[in-house]
Amino acid sequence: MKLIFNKNNAGNAELKEHIGFLDNGTSFENLKRFIRNATLTVQDIIGKETYDVIQAMYEAGNDQEPNIFYIDALQDAICIEAYRRYVPSNDVGHTVNGRRMRVDDHEKQAFEWLLDRDNDNMERMYYQSLDQLLTTLESLASWKATDQYKKLNALFVSKTQDFQEFFDINNSRYLLLRLTPGLRQAEQMAILPRLGKDEMTALKEDASQKAELLALVKEACVYWALSWAMKGRLTVTLFPEGVLQRFVGERTTTQGKQPPMGNEYAWAAQEFMQDAERLLLRIEESVAPEVEESIEASEPNYTFGFDDDDAFVTT
Template identity: 30%
Template structure:
């Protein structure tokens, strides 16, 4: 696997030129394992073919926009993985916090805020890269991007008909497995052998209710399982009680909000499905003759 940076120079000036975040005297060899890990993550998202195009551009010395869009999230991801390892140094007297005469050690809340902002910036840069690929005729969507096209909620546009997630392709891709699970468990149990038929119906109330339930289930599941930095701030409730995220959001309350909407959509779906079922009431057989007391001749 080729890395879009060079060990030709011992320092990390190549990374500094892209991000402006780091001191150039940090040795590139120290960052190399984090760059390698970050590269694998990007390849999983954009695909090997697209990444190879970036490699070709890098080796040709190109300043192409696509190359920059691939390299920038690599730098952010590498530093957010590398930085926590350098906050503390290992000495013969045990672990000690790094500090010197020119730099003061940050408070814990400052480190947490910095980590959160760098994580958000990383996700935003990956989203920018995905958007570039999906809008370009030169680059093809990867298998990762196309694996959910068969769902009731097959893309970001449909998802945002129910919950707007700031046009985040990355968040949609991370929530889509939960929607697939929900379809295979809760939805198919309710619609039975009409599962495929309802999926083909455009703008039907039943299909809309299924999509609504899937989206809100995925939101609740994602808020409980994924990093809160993936979610736009307007979709999260401020922390009051219960288990809180490190950024001050109330995870339990927010997840419950989406669960309630999901449950309401499922109830409406069940009511709509009952309406579609024809109830057969057989005619009562008249089985009497002139000997019965209520028959006159």
């Protein structure tokens, strides 16, 4: 695997460009193994083919628009993910006498709650960089040819604006991508049994005559996927601030964090599922007349030529 860094031994400058707060003592060589691991992680998100296309642009020195935007966005995501993996082990000194706290005359070790906040902040920075990367890739043909892109765009809720209409995710393309399994589960377990395969296909291909039904389906899928996510499948830091953010107490250890009160995650999952079920009931009610008409039309009329007014059959 070729890295998208350190061409002409400029790795240190590239790191500093993307992580401005990086200490001058931290070199490319320090982060190299973490960059390699982060690259594999990002490859899983955008597909190896897409990565290879952008890496080839980098190798060729093709830094004209829009290529430079692809390169910068990809480097940014990989840099931040690599650094946040590296920094926990760099917080302490690894000496012949074991691990030691780093302290000198001008610096002192940060409190654990400060480290927690910084870790959360860097995690959010990583997700934001992925959002920017995915936004940039919308104009790249190799990205649109990936399985990740095709699977998402085959769903009723395939755009951030589809999700935003019912729940605020800050137009996060990465979060929408991570919610794909939940959205797919909603379609297979909740929508398909109610609409049937033919109706689902028709609704995806042309919803112009059934806009109200499509809106109900999309909203039900959104709340179903949120319930799916809250059951421990996605980290809460993926979501916008204020959505079940864990409370970090100002104490000296990470174990001092106050636990969620009343199991908010399970409560939220239940609330979202109740919203989804209410919408599914409305979907059932909206398609019921069509189902009844279909059944009536398919029922044979066994009259055998009898007249209801004759006396042939008596009770």
